[in-house]
Amino acid sequence: MQINHFFTAGINYKKTDAAIRGEFAIGAAQYASLLEKAAGAGITEMFVLSTCNRAEIYGVADNVNVLIDLLCSETAGKADTFRQLCYTKQGNEAIQHIFEVGAGLDSQILGDYEIVGQMKLAVKFARERGFIGAFMERLFNTVLQSSKAIKNGTALSGGTISVSFAAIQFIRQQLPDTKDKKIVLLGTGKIGRNTCKNLIDYLDTTQITLINRTDETARELAAELGIQSAPFTNMYAAVNEADIVIVATNANKPMLTKADLLHSGPKILIDLSIPNNIEPAAGTLPQIILANVDDLSVINDLTLQKRKAEVPRARQIIQQHRQELAEWWLLRSHVPVLKAVKQKLHDMHSCNMFLATTQIKTIDRSAIQKVVNTVAVKMRSQHQPGCYYIEAINDFMTIN
Secondary structure (H helix, E strand, O other): OOHHHEEEEEEEOOOOOHHHHHHOOOOHHHHHHHHHHHHHOOOOOEEEEEOOOEEEEEEEOOOHHHHHHHHHOOOOOOHHHHHHHOEEEEOHHHHHHHHHHHHOOOOOOOOOOHHHHHHHHHHHHHHHOOOOOHHHHHHHHHHHHHHHHHHHHOOOOOOOOOHHHHHHHHHHHHOOOOOOOOEEEEOOOHHHHHHHHHHHHHOOOOOEEEEOOOHHHHHHHHHHHOOEEOOHHHHHHHHHHOOEEEEOOOOOOOOEOHHHHOOOOOEEEEEOOOOOOEOHHHHHOOOEEEEEHHHHHOOOOHHHHHHHOOHHHHHHHHHHHHHHHHHHHHHHHHHHHHHHHHHHHHHHHOOHHHHHOOOOOOOOHHHHHHHHHHHHHHHHHOOOHHHHHHHHHHHHHOOO
16 A cells, blocks of 8 residues: 555535535444445545534545545535535645644644544444554554643643533623523533533533433433433423523434424524534524534634644644654555565575575574564665665675
8 A cells, every 4th residue: 555545535614614514424324334335446444534523534545536425425415515615635644634633733623632532433433344454543543642642741622622611601601690591401422411511510500401312311411410301202392491402412404493493482502413403594583592513613712822822732743643653654665575585585595506606504594584674674764675685685695
């Protein structure tokens, strides 16, 4: 494999809004189907990262269009639309991109560390189905090491700021006093759980009702956090009584529509889902204030300014880990040459004509390995492939 066969193609918050990103979101069933198709397309290493901020495919292929067509074969959006809006990166540029994504440098909220967990799940899904080979395994592990070093060695993820925390800030802007307000939270996945904890910690309230498609999951989390839960079948009644509704579900279509809210009282609705799980038209109702992930991303504070100051240091750490990856790849690319050198030396050692014309009588295997190790050291520090055989033979012939 050549490094320039590694590609990424994607769309993110920089050029597309939440509605467009929703058209290219990939769920678990679509992801599984996509991987089944990948083998037929000749793709052996790839994974898809689909979050509220981005839809990206990473893979080893002959060209990036193979990956784009594969991704869009499982999305509501069309490949032609994707090509008009997407960015594509190849080789070292693609490698830099995945490092920056893993570090939170490319997140809608700078330094958002939740992306690391999402990337782990995406890679795990592909690995379990045989689509993470030696290159992407090493690449991803190095990205994780870099991300961890940035988190521990800089303040890029310092302070409290994320999509879930931005929801809390938005509520504070709209309702300075939330003490007696009723809050309904739909969805108890990672984002829902984080949002719920932030509501308790920063709004100092337990007037929260959790609702999930699986009632037991909502009951367990509610018991853990000391709040209430309600059956999924009571969702619309609970929403109607609430002052604040936060949706962090993963449905393919809106859970709440404009029609559902026509006769409701004043409410703040926050949609943390991609695709939208609250119909955008609901925001046109006079009694409704609606915010989605794009609206929340513009909330700025001192924490974000401090994070921006850490970007140069974060990129230095990325460069260090990229260098480690490059050294590993260089050594790996030399393995065929080293094997060939070793085989040639064994062949020479077994050749009676060669032995008859030299002073060499007997050489053990360790001596041959010593010559090969010397070649390996030179290959790491020099770049003269045509000389390796000659140097190895000269070293072999001078062994006493």
